[in-house]
Amino acid sequence: MQRRIIIVTAVHPPAASFLPDAYKSLCEQELPEGWDWLWLIQEDGRSDQVAPYVPDDIRISFRQGRPGGAGMARTMAMARAEGEYVKVLDADDQLAPGALARDIAALTSNPEIGWTTSRVLDLLPDGSFVGFDQDPPAGPIERGAVLEHWKAHDYRAQVHPATLCIRRDLLLALGAWMALPASEDTGLLLALSAVSRGWFSPEVGLHYRKWPGQVTSQAAHVDSAEREARMTVIEARAELLAGLAWQYPDGA
Known part of the structure; x- marks a missing residue:
């Protein structure tokens, strides 16, 4: 029986032209035997500017909906997510070789792990790459460690959320994206x-x-009042969750 990893992508017209590059990076992934992927592309809104860039592949499901931002688009795509794990892939990004296989290996071999992340290279407009110089050690990230680092480093985490691969049941239990x-x-x-x-x-x-x-390059993203509000509610949610008796998996 085939097992499936779900790729979830939110897209709006300005980023639609990057979808073929994302698709190429998906097609170049080598999955473990018995696994396949399904790519859920959800347009944030309804236009005629995205569909022409959606590749013709039976492993791709494309839908549109009311505009509400990337988080809402991804969450709406979860209605079609029939698979064990959910991998984030932004429309303008590309998976590196081996990314999905490593995510699957980490989650299948460590039942107490709820999510995975990986090293990121920024792809600059000139085609060059720049890496982050403060990656954490390889392997497990203990519960609460990301929150502690984030609060101590001006709201910057030591791992990148654009690389997340998550157990589907855990993602839904937390209400998906904020x-x-x-x-x-x-x-x-x-x-x-x-x-x-x-x-x-x-x-x-x-x-x-x-x-x-x-x-993230728009002026509104760094508006101090909005940023403070976003960080306040993100921190409050994480702190309240940390204070609950529930952990994943139950009793961990």
């Missing part, structure tokens, strides 16, 4: 860390594209 205009993936990462152990792979798992149209 209802925020940005940093919704950081909110999910901290919530995951509050209730379960994670895993970090030191091999590069993602090429994170830097370009003028991305949400």
